[in-house]
Amino acid sequence: MILVTNSEKDGTGRGRFPRADFDNALAQEVINKGIDLEFETEVIGIEFNGTDSITTVKNKNGETKEIHAKFVIDSSGYGRVLPRLLDLEKPSKLSPHSAIFSHVKDSNREEGTEGTLISFDIIETEVWLWVIPFSNGNTSVGIVGPTEYIDKLSENGDTMEALKKAISLSDYYVKRFGDVDFLFEPKHLKDYSCSVKQLFGDGFALTGNASEFLDPVFSSGMAFATEGGMTAAKLAIRQLNGEKVDWQTEFADYILYGVDVFTTYVKEWYTGNLQELFFHQPENPDVKRKICAVLAGYVWDKKNTFVRIHDTAIKNLAEFIKTEKIQS
Ligand SMILES: Cc1cc2nc3c(=O)[nH]c(=O)nc-3n(C[C@H](O)[C@H](O)[C@H](O)COP(=O)(O)OP(=O)(O)OC[C@H]3O[C@@H](n4cnc5c(N)ncnc54)[C@H](O)[C@@H]3O)c2cc1C
Secondary structure, eight states, X not given: OEEEOSSOTTSGGGOXXXXXXXXXXXXXXXXXXXXXXXXXXXXXXXXXXXXXXXXXXXXXXXXXXXXXXXXXXXXXXXXXXXXXXXXXXXXXXXXXXXXXXXXXXXXXXXXXXXXXXXXXXEEETTEEEEEEEOTTSEEEEEEEXXXXXXXXXXTTSOHHHHHHHHHHTXXXXXXXXXXXXXXXXXXEEOSOOBEESOSEETXXXXXXXXXXXXXXXXXXXXXXXXXXXXXXXXXXXXXXXXXXXXXXXXXXXXXXXXXXXXXXXXXXXHHSHHHHHHTOSSOOHHHHHHHHHHHTTOXXXXXXXXXXXXXXXXXXXXXXXXXXXXXX
């Protein structure tokens, strides 16, 4: 088995950030298992012909070579290698949202638990600011909103100014982040949601962001990348061992069920219905536990009502709360 990635070997491709440590730990584990992992090597072309495929890769010295494989799993994230090469791109069903984010030296971080919590501030129903503290004292800060809103924030193309403006809109975070320096020029991720026409084909499967990316709001990205990657790998092994695999049922339908459930929650976050439930007092512990389970990635657990009837549960409950409020 051969894995190629255009990341650098020590993870420095993503800088000195904890995400790089996570990616590096995964890469090292793969190498420990005896897999041939080629760093700084980019997939630039691929051809499928029956039971074989030829992938053309280019290393950092510009040298190219061909790799033959009976099965290819594309986990290239936003590189979206096969969707681009095979024209599988499809617009997302979600309305266009964008983000601007950076990391800061979190010198005003509170002592104790408060300072270590991942938290949001909701600026407007569809606009929120994320704060993700890292163990090394740095913190990821980002603003998310409808593309039109984020475009307006960064009208002159100055993302530094845009993120500063966003932080100043947060009464809660302005004290902590109002005067900090960004560790890199804030990145602008425009219309980040994406989708594909199909999740598999003869000799290949798409996983993680190379297939579908919804929204950063509930960390569904990592859930789908790991679940999709694992499911595809197990099925590919069975197929290579001569078993007939039903990729539609066992892969596409399975993954898309989870995508559907998470999509409902993302949509209902932006309609404000989910926020209505989150902030309702007194809390209903059973509802809270079940919704938390969904958002923690248990989107395939059909024993959970909030998975099974996801498309109506949130909307109906929010309507009920709103009606109660009007009547009281
Ligand atoms: C700002 C931001 C914050 C986020 N926060 C969270 C969060 O808190 N929690 C969460 O769950 N998700 C989060 N996500 C989403 C999450 O990062 C992704 O959903 C997840 O990393 C997808 O994993 P992946 O394996 O599909 O792709 P990636 O992790 O992007 O990996 C793709 C790999 O493919 C390589 N590659 C790309 N093109 C090529 C090529 N042509 N040839 C060879 N290799 C190639 C890349 O170098 C990379 O190593 C966030 C995303 C962003 C942008």
